Structures are given as C-alpha cells and as structure tokens.
Amino acid sequence: MVEQSLVILKPEVHRRGISGRLISRFEDRGITIQQMKLITIPRATAEAHYSEHQGKPFFSGLVDYITSGPVIIMILEADSVISLVRTMVGATNPAVASPGTIRGDFAATIAENAIHASDSPESASREIALFFS
Numbered sequence: 503m504v505e506q507s508l509v510i511l512k513p514e515v516h517r518r519g520i521s522g523r524l525i526s527r528f529e530d531r532g533i534t535i536q537q538m539k540l541i542t543i544p545r546a547t548a549e550a551h552y553s554e555h556q557g558k559p560f561f562s563g564l565v566d567y568i569t570s571g572p573v574i575i576m577i578l579e580a581d582s583v584i585s586l587v588r589t590m591v592g593a594t595n596p597a598v599a600s601p602g603t604i605r606g607d608f609a610a611t612i613a614e615n616a617i618h619a620s621d622s623p624e625s626a627s628r629e630i631a632l633f634f635s
C-alpha cells in the first residue's frame with residue numbers, strides 16, 4: 503500500500519553539508535520526494551512534534567537542538583514507506599545503530615542523531631498536518 507512518511511534532516515545535517523548524501527539514499531531506494539522545504543522550526547511546533555516526550559529529562563534539550571538551525575523537512579512516498587524508512591534510519595542511539603543505516607553511518611550521539619522519521623501511520627498523518635498545512 504502506498505504510504506507517506508514525514509522525514510526531518512536535523513540541524514547538524516545542514517550544518518555539516520551532508521543533506522545531499524542523505525537525500526540520495528532515499529532516491530536511490532526508489533522513494534518519491536512528494537514535498538520538501540528548508541525551514542527553522544518554531545519552538546511551539548517542535549514541542550508539538552515531540553509532545554510524546556514532554557516531561558522526560560531530555561525534552562528541553564531535544565527542543566533546543568531541533569530548533570537550533572535550518573532543517574530539511576520532506577514528505578516521502580512509496581509502498582510501506584514508514585517501515586522502509588525507519589529501517590534505513592537505524593536505531594535511535596547511533597552507538598548501537600548498524601553500519602549501513604543512516605544513523606550508523608552519519609551520526610555519533612543520541613542527542614544529534616541526524617534524522618527523524620515517522621514511526622506509524624498515525625504519527626505520519628499528525629506530523630504531515632503539523633508541518634505541511
């Protein structure tokens with residue numbers, strides 16, 4: 503079934519100039535970029551995006567980080583794209599992410615782990631509405 507996933511290339515990706523290499527991985531896989539924009543996320547939007555983590559010790563640092571500079575936000579489209587992209591992204595903590603995954607190849611710390619990708623159809627709908635409406 504054709505699905506959509508919301509992907510964010512986090513601030514260090516733009517800072518380090520590796521956006522193109524990450525985007526190429528999705529294109530190489532045959533995934534369609536349906537929408538794409540470069541923005542700095544407003545704080546209130548970041549808090550809404552990560553609302554499931556409100557109250558956790560890392561929440562304010564996470565919001566500080568994701569709003570710290572420009573990010574590339576994309577809607578990706580393909581069959582079963584949500585699980586496909588999560589597999590390509592790898593484990594949340596780059597220290598245990600497999601080589602060959604985006605976090606396993608491009609990230610070193612859990613706080614700056616390069617990329618966000620929707621984790622379910624419900625998250626994807628919510629996140630697409632938050633960033634593209």
Ligand SMILES: Nc1ncnc2c1ncn2[C@@H]1O[C@H](COP(=O)(O)OP(=O)(O)OP(=O)(O)O)[C@@H](O)[C@H]1O
Pocket residue numbers: 555560564593594612613614615617618619620621
């Ligand atoms: N223990 C932690 N310490 C510091 N930061 C954390 C910790 N756990 C999660 N985070 C940060 O919060 C983000 C959201 O955590 P979540 O559990 O949703 O992981 P994820 O779904 O793999 O990542 P994302 O939602 O960014 O795609 C992570 O990407 C990470 O940057």
Ligand SMILES: [Mg+2]
Pocket residue numbers: 621
């Ligand atoms: Mg998540």
